Amino acid sequence: MANKSALITGITGQDGAYLAKLLIDKGYNVFGLHARRSTNTLWRLQHLGVESTVQLVEGDLMDLSSLIRAMEKSQACEVYNLGAQSFVGTSWDQPVLTAQVTGVGALNVLEAVRIVNAKARFYQASTSEMFGLIQEEKQSEETPFYPRSPYGIAKLYAHWMTINYRESHGMHASSGILFNHESPLRGIEFVTRKVTDAVARIKQGKQHELRLGNIDSKRDWGFAGDYVEAMWLMLQQDLADDFVVATGQTTTVRDMCRIAFEHVGLDHDKFVVIDPKFYRPAEVDVLLGNPAKAINKLGWRATTDLTTLITMMVDADMKRVSQEV
Numbered sequence: 001m002a003n004k005s006a007l008i009t010g011i012t013g014q015d016g017a018y019l020a021k022l023l024i025d026k027g028y029n030v031f032g033l034h035a036r037r038s039t040n041t042l043w044r045l046q047h048l049g050v051e052s053t054v055q056l057v058e059g060d061l062m063d064l065s066s067l068i069r070a071m072e073k074s075q076a077c078e079v080y081n082l083g084a085q086s087f088v089g090t091s092w093d094q095p096v097l098t099a100q101v102t103g104v105g106a107l108n109v110l111e112a113v114r115i116v117n118a119k120a121r122f123y124q125a126s127t128s129e130m131f132g133l134i135q136e137e138k139q140s141e142e143t144p145f146y147p148r149s150p151y152g153i154a155k156l157y158a159h160w161m162t163i164n165y166r167e168s169h170g171m172h173a174s175s176g177i178l179f180n181h182e183s184p185l186r187g188i189e190f191v192t193r194k195v196t197d198a199v200a201r202i203k204q205g206k207q208h209e210l211r212l213g214n215i216d217s218k219r220d221w222g223f224a225g226d227y228v229e230a231m232w233l234m235l236q237q238d239l240a241d242d243f244v245v246a247t248g249q250t251t252t253v254r255d256m257c258r259i260a261f262e263h264v265g266l267d268h269d270k271f272v273v274i275d276p277k278f279y280r281p282a283e284v285d286v287l288l289g290n291p292a293k294a295i296n297k298l299g300w301r302a303t304t305d306l307t308t309l310i311t312m313m314v315d316a317d318m319k320r321v322s323q324e325v
């Protein structure tokens, strides 16, 4: 039997790279939607050694015809929509772009799937940001949403569109409501990577302080490598559904910093400077996921605790910074 084909939007991002590697290792032909940029965005795929194995198809989430072409070319039976303007902070500066890429972009992918092969299975990258001002101490699939950022609102639109395509067109369309997940391949603008990169630079005398915003906010942080496994598992189920994917533990940004600095023998209090520039117009104070449904129905479980994750990221940044010229 011929290998299955999968199409990943957002293949150059953190999750796209880990998912591409996972699917290649499982024997899939992996296609990735590649939005043309003037800079090299393939470094994550290169890092995981899959750059020459994935087949890139030019296209953009805002261009339906390019998505239809990508569906036709890939003949994908599984489609993972990971592409997005995913940085929450930027969503206040570029709310319209965020709505178009992160919200309507998902609708474009759903339409392309419906038009080309409505039997293909679809995964939507939903997010704990949709819970925003939390309505329950531990957030599950039943918890009401209250998004606090243009990003969270765009994602909520995409989330409901996914449910709507499932209910109106009978498509196998699932949403993973993923809580924060990080790795050495995380974008530098996100707080964990900003911290682990700064720790490495400070330790090696290349930086002297770390400027942060609200360090009292709490997040449920897991390892991206674990989370892409949950995405794949969702598309292997007989019935499409929505699943919370989380560790079930929450930690302040302050404590995450302490873990990172302590790993190289430094005291975070001596280096962290609070800068109001990094505060958000509306903060999500705390997120804490309840992954019981994913554990029971998918047999998925987070395997990496926060200390292991941050230690892995600091070690990778120590190496990367030491090799800089």
Ligand code: NAP
Pocket (backbone or CB within 6 Å): 009, 010, 011, 012, 013, 014, 015, 016, 033, 034, 035, 037, 041, 059, 060, 061, 062, 081, 082, 083, 084, 085, 086, 087, 101, 125, 126, 127, 128, 177, 178, 179, 180, 181, 182, 187
């Ligand atoms: P990421 O690293 O920011 O990657 C985003 C990807 O989207 C990149 O490949 C980017 O391409 C692509 N993209 C942006 N605009 C596009 C456009 N107009 N057309 C086509 N592609 C476009 O995000 P991530 O951390 O891997 O997250 C993957 C998905 O999960 C995102 O949808 C994110 O919102 C969601 N999510 C993430 C988390 C998390 O904690 N990481 C949690 C919940 C949900 P370029 O490289 O060319 O810019």
Ligand code: F7E
Pocket (backbone or CB within 6 Å): 086, 087, 088, 089, 127, 128, 129, 178, 179, 180, 181, 189, 190, 191, 192, 194, 211, 212, 213, 214, 215, 217, 218, 219, 253, 278, 279, 280, 283, 284
């Ligand atoms: O912020 C606080 C900030 O930008 C985490 C995305 O992947 O996860 C991510 O969104 C917390 C917030 O992630 C700085 O205010 C303090 O409370 O790392 P972050 P995020 O906003 O939670 C969700 C699930 C997604 O779906 C998103 O795509 O850290 N914080 N000082 C800071 N954050 C940043 N970035 N920079 C600071 O200097």
